[in-house]
Every structure is written in structure tokens, then in C-alpha cells.
Amino acid sequence: MTAFPCKLAVLVTLVLSAGAAMAPAQAQSAVADGQKLAFDRGKGNCLTCHVIKGGDLPGTIGPELKDLKTKYPDRSELTAIIFDETKRNPQTMMPPFGRNRILTEQEISAIVDFLQTL
Amino acid sequence: MKTRSALLLGSLSAALAAFALTSPRVIAADKVDPVADAKAFQNFFFQKFPEVKHEDFVNGPYSMNADMKRQWQEKEEFPPYEFALDAGKEMFATPFKNGKTYADCFPNGGVGIRQNYPYFDEKEGKVVTLELALNRCREANGEQPYSYVKDEMASLTAYMAFTSRGKPMEIRIPDDPRALAAFENGKRYFYTRRGQMNFSCASCHVQSPGERIRAEVLAPALGILNAMPIYRSEWSGMGTISRRFVTCNSQTRAVPLEPQSDEYRDVEYFLSYVANGLPISGPGARP
Numbered sequence: 001m002t003a004f005p006c007k008l009a010v011l012v013t014l015v016l017s018a019g020a021a022m023a024p025a026q027a028q029s030a031v032a033d034g035q036k037l038a039f040d041r042g043k044g045n046c047l048t049c050h051v052i053k054g055g056d057l058p059g060t061i062g063p064e065l066k067d068l069k070t071k072y073p074d075r076s077e078l079t080a081i082i083f084d085e086t087k088r089n090p091q092t093m094m095p096p097f098g099r100n101r102i103l104t105e106q107e108i109s110a111i112v113d114f115l116q117t118l
Numbered sequence: 119m120k121t122r123s124a125l126l127l128g129s130l131s132a133a134l135a136a137f138a139l140t141s142p143r144v145i146a147a148d149k150v151d152p153v154a155d156a157k158a159f160q161n162f163f164f165q166k167f168p169e170v171k172h173e174d175f176v177n178g179p180y181s182m183n184a185d186m187k188r189q190w191q192e193k194e195e196f197p198p199y200e201f202a203l204d205a206g207k208e209m210f211a212t213p214f215k216n217g218k219t220y221a222d223c224f225p226n227g228g229v230g231i232r233q234n235y236p237y238f239d240e241k242e243g244k245v246v247t248l249e250l251a252l253n254r255c256r257e258a259n260g261e262q263p264y265s266y267v268k269d270e271m272a273s274l275t276a277y278m279a280f281t282s283r284g285k286p287m288e289i290r291i292p293d294d295p296r297a298l299a300a301f302e303n304g305k306r307y308f309y310t311r312r313g314q315m316n317f318s319c320a321s322c323h324v325q326s327p328g329e330r331i332r333a334e335v336l337a338p339a340l341g342i343l344n345a346m347p348i349y350r351s352e353w354s355g356m357g358t359i360s361r362r363f364v365t366c367n368s369q370t371r372a373v374p375l376e377p378q379s380d381e382y383r384d385v386e387y388f389l390s391y392v393a394n395g396l397p398i399s400g401p402g403a404r405p
Contacts, residue, residue, distance in 0.1 A: 049331065058332070059331045059332050086316070093326060096316055100315070102315075
């Protein structure tokens with residue numbers, strides 16, 4: 001029981017210090033990776049349904065992806081939508097990218113980084 | 119305490135009232151009623167697209183988009199399925215090694231009968247599609263069956279559809295519980311989500327017809343089989359109903375079934391029945 005919080009604290013410290021050391025470079029590459037993943041037909045393939053600035057031939061099924069930082073100030077909300085939107089809206093067309101392992105958690109996180117720049 | 123029991127009683131009676139109100143509908147939905155299903159299915163599309171002429175739904179994405187329709191109408195002067203159609207006509211007239219022909223296997227010599235397929239065979243207790251009947255005809259006459267997805271099968275069905283153009287789809291469901299079960303099974307398959315993308319057939323073709331995925335316009339489910347077989351530019355060739363089902367499954371990252379498996383036959387039965395009254399338009403051409 002007591003071992004867990006202790007380990008967690010160590011982990012958090014490690015992550016925080018690592019994050020502080022390489023935050024800007026990593027953030028930038030995550031945004032670029034996120035865009036690549038979002039446009040990749042075999043990965044996010046977001047353009048099939050959504051208009052996204054910088055993407056060609058978008059589909060019309062979903063809403064345009066813009067001002068997402070205003071709409072979803074909490075990034076966990078955006079993460080949850082990509083992970084499994086059927087939880088919020090059972091009728092949605094949106095594939096459950098996380099639940100069905102179309103994207104990994106890291107890939108979803110990179111896409112969220114990109115989406116927050118739109 | 120008093121308010122609590124009053125609340126409890128209140129919510130209980132509300133629940134009972136709700137149950138009383140909804141229960142007849144639940145019973146109705148449990149009963150297999152193809153006539154009501156077909157009517158509801160057609161009305162859904164007629165109301166969603168009030169500007170589309172009813173007989174135009176069989177032209178798939180072209181019924182949803184004026185620009186595409188114009189381009190397609192011009193293309194129809196030299197249709198891409200013409201080679202298959204000519205080949206099918208010739209194949210149909212060529213006798214098997216035993217001297218018999220396809221015409222011997224079908225009512226009315228196989229001409230103008232596309233609208234009656236698939237049908238429920240009460241002896242077999244299963245749905246029989248046109249593709250299946252064609253291969254059975256071949257095998258009964260000592261010939262090898264064809265691939266269900268393209269080439270010869272698409273040519274033969276193209277010719278048979280062509281001789282039936284304009285005839286309203288006329289699928290019958292006999293008074294046989296197995297036929298009703300087949301219809302219901304096809305309907306269940308059609309509406310069930312599957313595969314990594316978690317799509318059902320209905321996700322694209324009922325929820326989103328007329329919408330675009332990238333540059334492609336999604337076709338309405340109503341009358342989608344009336345145009346089969348089709349020349350599809352994406353395939354650079356002809357494809358049958360079997361091919362359409364298999365590629366839909368694999369494109370949504372679901373596991374395709376074997377062509378002419380029981381479930382695909384049932385889906386074809388369901389989809390064709392709910393298109394009753396709409397004209398045969400095959401062979402068709404699609405992007």
C-alpha cells in the first residue's frame with residue numbers, strides 16, 4: 001500500500017525534471033508528429049471527415065477542426081473524444097481510435113498537441 | 119419520511135406509466151415486419167432528400183450531387199461497363215459443353231428477371247442470389263464455377279441486369295419463418311458495428327449518404343443493389359454484389375466474409391427487399 005505513492009512521487013519527479021529539460025523541442029516535434037499522424041490515411045486520417053487547415057480534400061462528415069483550444073481548454077476532453085467518442089455519443093461515426101488500438105496513447109497525445117494549435 | 123415515501127411512490131408510478139406507454143412499441147419492434155421495415159426505410163430517405171426523385175436513388179452518389187450527375191450522364195454515352203456487357207451477352211448465348219445454356223436454368227430464359235433476385239428458396243431454406251444461381255447452373259451442367267467477385271460473373275450479371283433495366287425490384291418474402299429469419303439476420307448484419315473502425319453498413323449509407331469522405335460521395339443504401347454489378351474506377355474494373363460487400367468490410371478494417379456466405383446472402387435479401395418498387399439500373403458505373 002505505501003510503496004505505490006512513494007514510487008509515484010519518484011516517477012512524477014523524474015517526469016517533471018525530464019519535461020523541464022527538453023520541453024520546447026519536444027513540444028514542437030510533437031505538434032509536427034501530430035499533424036503527420038492526423039493527415040496519414042493509415043493512422044488518424046482525420047481529413048477523411050474533417051476540414052483541417054493545411055490539409056487537402058477534406059470530407060464533410062465531422063465538424064471543421066478549428067479553435068479547439070477555446071472549445072476544449074482541458075486537453076483531456078480532446079483526448080477522450082479521440083480515444084472513444086462513442087462513450088459521449090453512441091451514434092457517432094468517429095472510430096474509437098484508442099479503444100480499438102488504431103492509435104497509441106502517445107500518438108493520440110501528439111495529435112492533441114497538433115489540434116490545440118488550430 | 120413522508121416526503122420520501124411520496125417521492126418513491128411518485129417515481130414508481132411514473133416508471134409504471136412510462137412502461138405502459140413504451141411497452142406496446144417494444145412488442146411491435148420485436149416482431150419481424152418486413153413490410154413496415156421497407157416502408158420506414160424508404161420514407162427515411164424520401165424525407166431526408168425531398169428533392170431527389172424516388173427512382174433516382176438507384177443511381178447512388180449521382181442522385182446526391184448535381185455536378186457528379188452531369189459528368190456521369192456524359193460518361194453514359196460510352197459507358198465503362200460496355201465491354202463486360204457485350205462479353206456477358208455472348209457468354210449467355212454460348213452453350214455449355216453439354217449443349218444446354220444459361221437460359222435453360224432460369225425462368226423466362228433468364229431475360230428480364232434480375233428484379234426477382236435474391237429469392238428465398240423454401241426447399242433449401244435459404245436465400246438464393248443471382249450470382250449463386252448462375253454458378254449452380256454452371257455446376258449442374260458440368261462446368262466449373264466462376265469467381266463470385268468479378269470478371270465472368272460480373273459480365274453475366276451485367277447482361278442479366280441490362281435486360282431488366284427499369285423493372286421495379288420485386289423481392290418476395292414467403293410466409294415461412296426461415297425467410298423472415300433470413301430477412302431479420304440481414305437487417306441485423308446491416309446495422310451492427312464491426313471492425314477496427316467500428317462502422318456498420320448503416321453508418322455510411324444510412325447516417326451519412328451525400329456526405330463526402332475525402333473526395334468520395336457516400337451512396338444512399340436505398341437502391342444501392344439495383345445498380346449492380348458496377349464498373350468502379352477505384353477497382354479499374356467490374357465488381358459484383360459480392361465484391362462490394364467484401365471491399366466495404368475490408369475498407370472499414372472488418373473481417374470480410376466468404377462471398378455468398380449465408381450472412382452476405384441475408385444482407386442482400388434485406389437490402390433488395392427494402393428497395394422494392396425502385397427500378398433496376400444495372401450495370402452501373404461508379405467513381
